[in-house]
Amino acid sequence: MEYWDQDRECMDREGIAQLQLERLQSTLNRVYKNVQHYRKTFLDIDFMPEDFRSLEDLKALPFITRRNLMENYPYGMFAVPLREVVRLHAPVLNQDDPVVVGFTRHDLKNWAELMARCLTAVGLDKDDVVQVSPTVGVMTGAFGVQLGAERIGASVIPLPGGNTPAQVKIMRDFRTTALIATPTFALGILRSMSDLEMSCNMLSLRYAILGAEPWAEATRTELENRLCLTATDIYSLAEIFGPGVAWECPQKQGLHIAEDHFIPEIIDPETLETLPAGEEGELVITTISKQAFPLIRFRTGEITRIISESCACGRTHCRIARLYRRCDEAFVMQGDRIIPEQVSRVLSRLVGDVPNFQMVVERPGDQDQLTVLIEISEGMFFDEMRKQRRFVEELHREISMSLGWEASVRLVEPGTFDVKQKIVDRREFE
C-alpha cells in the first residue's frame, strides 16, 4: 500500500480533531476579519470566532449556498486581496451571475498535494503516463490532475475531449497507463476502440479515475472488464478546488475526504438539522486550509452519507458513500451542473412569459440525453408550418447554446407532464 503523505493520511483521530480545530479557528479568524459576508452573517447570530470552542460549534454557523456565491460576485467572498491570488477559475458561467473562485500560490500547492495523494492512492507513480481528457475551461478538473500528476512525477498528456479515435491512437502509441475522464468519455473511448477493432491488450491502460458526473457500478464493471483496468471514482467540487476533495482508494468502498483540509457534515436538506454519522442527507463542506476562497458550511446539494469505520487501506480519514442523487433542483450531465433557470431564461427571452416545461434526462445507450418538454400555449401557435418549424428550431438552438451541447426540444399538449416537476432523471445509477 502506497501513501503520498502517510503522516497526514494515516493520522490518528485525536490528531485530526486537533488539527481541524486549529485550522478551523484560524480560518474563522481570517474570514471574520476579511470577508464581509461572513462577518455579517456571524454578527446576525451574535457569533464571534473566539466563541468557537469545539467542532460541535460548527453546527450553529450559517450555511453558504451557490446563490450566496453569485450574490457576492465578483470579489465578495475573497479573503485575500487580489494581488495575492495567482489563479482564478470560473466554474459557473451559464447562470445569472458567474461564480469566480480564486487561489493563492499556497492553495494551488495544497491542491497539488491532494491530487498527488489521490493518484498515489489509486496506484500511480512517476513511471505512469496520465492522459487527462476533461475540457479545460468550465471544467477545472484538468488543472488539478496536472498539478498532482506532475507533483508525483508522472507524465501528463492533456488532451481535452473530442476526437476519440485519435485519442485512442495516442493512448496506444504513448503507452498511456492512466485515464482521467468523465465516465461518459471513457465509454466513448470504448466505442472508438471497437470501431477501430482494437482490444484492451493493445493498450497499456491500468487505471481510470472517473468523475464529474454520477455513474453506476454496472458502468464500472463494464469499463473494468472491457478496458482491463481498475476504475475509481473521484469527487470534484469546482467551488472548492475541482477534483481532490474526495476520492476512492482501491478498496472501492466509498470516497476518502481529506479531513485535514475539509470538514464534511451531513444535514437534512429540509430541516437543515445536522444528521448523526451514517445517515443519508445533503453533504456540507467546510474548507479549513484555503486562503483565497474559504467556504464555511457550503451546501453541495449532493446526497450521500459519511462512513466513519476505518478503511482497509489504512487511511484514517472518513469516507463518503458514492454520490448518485442531488437534493437541489439541478442535475449533472456531461460534467456540468444544470439548473432549470437556464432553460426558463431562454424561454422567457423567446416566448415572452415562461411556459411550463420539464427537463427529462435519459440514458438510452451509453450517453446521457436531455429532452426539454414545453407545454404548448397560444403564443407558440403559428398558422404557417414554416414559421412553426422555425420557432422550434430556434428554441432548440438557443437552449442547446445556453447548455453548451445538443438537447432536444418537444412541444407537447398541456397535461402531458406534471408541471411541478421540473426535472425528471430517468438514469439509473444505484
Place this chain on the structure above:
Amino acid sequence: MLRLVNVHSGYGLVRVLRNVSIHVDKGEVVTLIGANGAGKTTTLRAISGLQPVQDGQIFFNGRDITNLSAEKLVRYGIAQVPEGRQIFRPMTVAENLELGGYLVYKLHGKRQLRASIDEMFELFPILRERKSQFAGTLSGGEQQMLAIAMSLMGRPQLLLLDEPSMGLAPLIVRDIFKTIAHLNETEGLTVLLVEQNANAALKVAVRGYVMETGRIIYQERADALLENPEVRRAYLGRDKGDIWA
C-alpha cells in the same frame, strides 16, 4: 505531545489570548510568530504555568496541565527560557548552571549534577572556557547560550524558547539557531519557539503559527508560511517590489 485547546488568558481585565489552539508533536520545532503584543509570550507563560489560564485546557503527554504550578511543570519536563536572558549576573557561569540543575541535584544527587554540567560544556564549549567568569561579563550571545543551557540542565522534554535572538547581532543569532537545530536533531528535543525574527525562526521550524491580536490566523508548514505574501509583508519585512512600487 503538547496540546492547547481554546486557551483564553490575560492580565487583569485585559484579554490577551483569545481561543488559542495549537499543538506540538514530539521531536518537532514549532514556531509562533507575530507582531509585538500579539500574545506570543503570554502563550508561553500560560504553558509554563507563569500565567493563569482563564479558560480552555492545556495537555502535556495526554495529561491535563492547565493551571498547574510552574514547579510541577518543570518536573514534568517543560522548561522555559525566558525573554531577555534571565541569568544571575553576579554569579559565575558554573554557579548559574548549578542553579539550573537544582532539580537534578535534589532528585539524583551531586554526581549527576556534575555530569549534567559537563554535558552542557560539551554542547556549549564556550561556556567551559568562561566557567568561572561572572555571567554578567559574558557577551549577549554567550548569555543566551547560558540561559538555554540552564534550562536544559533539567533534561526537559519540551523547551519553550522566548525570543532567543532579541538584542543579538545577526551572526550570533545564526549561531543560536544553529544550536537549536542541532539540539533538535541530535537530542530529539522538542521546541516551541517564539520569535520576532520570523525569517530565522521559520527556517529552523517545521511548522509555524501566526498570531495576531491574541488569535491564531494561520497554521501551516514553515516553508508555506515563508512564502505566504501576507506573512512576508507583515513579519518578514517588505518585498523589494513594495518599496520601489
